[in-house]
Amino acid sequence: MKWMTTCKETTELVSRAMDEGLSLGDRVAMKMHLAICTNCRRFTRQLHAMRRLFRLETRANDDAPGLAPEARQRIATELQNRLDS
Amino acid sequence: MPLLNALDPHRWLADHGDYLFRVARRQLHSDALAEDAVQETLLAALSAQARYAGDASPRTWLTGILKHKIVDAIRRQLREVEIPRDADGEEAVDALFKQDGHWAEPLRPWGNPQAEAELGQLRRILDECADRLKPVMAQVFSLREVAGMETEEICKELNITPTNCWVLLHRARLFMRQCLEVNGFAKAGAA
Numbered sequence: 001m002k003w004m005t006t007c008k009e010t011t012e013l014v015s016r017a018m019d020e021g022l023s024l025g026d027r028v029a030m031k032m033h034l035a036i037c038t039n040c041r042r043f044t045r046q047l048h049a050m051r052r053l054f055r056l057e058t059r060a061n062d063d064a065p066g067l068a069p070e071a072r073q074r075i076a077t078e079l080q081n082r083l084d085s
Numbered sequence: 086m087p088l089l090n091a092l093d094p095h096r097w098l099a100d101h102g103d104y105l106f107r108v109a110r111r112q113l114h115s116d117a118l119a120e121d122a123v124q125e126t127l128l129a130a131l132s133a134q135a136r137y138a139g140d141a142s143p144r145t146w147l148t149g150i151l152k153h154k155i156v157d158a159i160r161r162q163l164r165e166v167e168i169p170r171d172a173d174g175e176e177a178v179d180a181l182f183k184q185d186g187h188w189a190e191p192l193r194p195w196g197n198p199q200a201e202a203e204l205g206q207l208r209r210i211l212d213e214c215a216d217r218l219k220p221v222m223a224q225v226f227s228l229r230e231v232a233g234m235e236t237e238e239i240c241k242e243l244n245i246t247p248t249n250c251w252v253l254l255h256r257a258r259l260f261m262r263q264c265l266e267v268n269g270f271a272k273a274g275a276a
Contacts (some may be wrong), residue, residue, distance in 0.1 A: 006186025
């Protein structure tokens with residue numbers, strides 16, 4: 001058993017912690033590494049910042065392009081076909 | 086002649102088509118797949134409209150149907166693609182680290198933007214980076230980070246093992262972070 005996880009292993013723990021609870025052992029290993037590693041602390045902050053920005057973005061449903069005219073026409077035709085049938 | 090009320094399917098397309106398309110596009114990362122999802126949603130809504138109780142707004146109701154169509158589309162993609170122990174994904178991850186498991190390059194700090202103009206710019210970079218991921222990876226990642234589905238639910242819906250699901254998510258996060266840093270998220274000084 002290694003006494004300290006590597007950065008690569010720590011990023012896996014940080015990522016998994018965003019999806020599910022970690023075991024006590026994994027949590028301790030992650031925290032010990034983060035306590036001494038600026039890069040991995042930064043990595044953790046950035047993953048959370050990315051998530052916040054993504055969730056914010058979906059709410060703001062903004063200026064991204066909408067349906068192309070041809071697609072809109074195609075869908076309208078399909079709907080009409082279904083209505084007529 | 087279609088009825089001119091809230092349940093008129095042509096009104097759905099006119100009033101909500103762009104919105105539904107943007108939601109789908111952001112999770113499917115493909116114009117064609119997103120257009121198909123909108124069409125399937127409206128056709129399904131047409132068949133189901135007798136069951137529409139009118140207690141949700143049409144947009145909310147349609148968005149609910151769209152969510153299922155998005156998952157269906159991703160599931161179809163997954164059947165066609167071998168996931169995810171692909172060699173180049175593995176290599177791309179390895180390239181981010183040295184042999185001994187330390188970061189190959191130090192991470193640059195990001196700013197903490199609040200201004201709406203700046204946020205808009207970052208959202209565009211975010212979308213572009215997500216589009217650059219491999220399709221299946223981008224889709225699974227978006228179900229988690231954009232749609233906010235629980236990982237367990239994603240694995241179950243898409244019928245992939247938790248390990249595969251998790252490998253996809255982790256790699257997507259590593260690549261996204263890298264792409265964001267290179268394309269303008271990095272700032273001198275902050276966060």
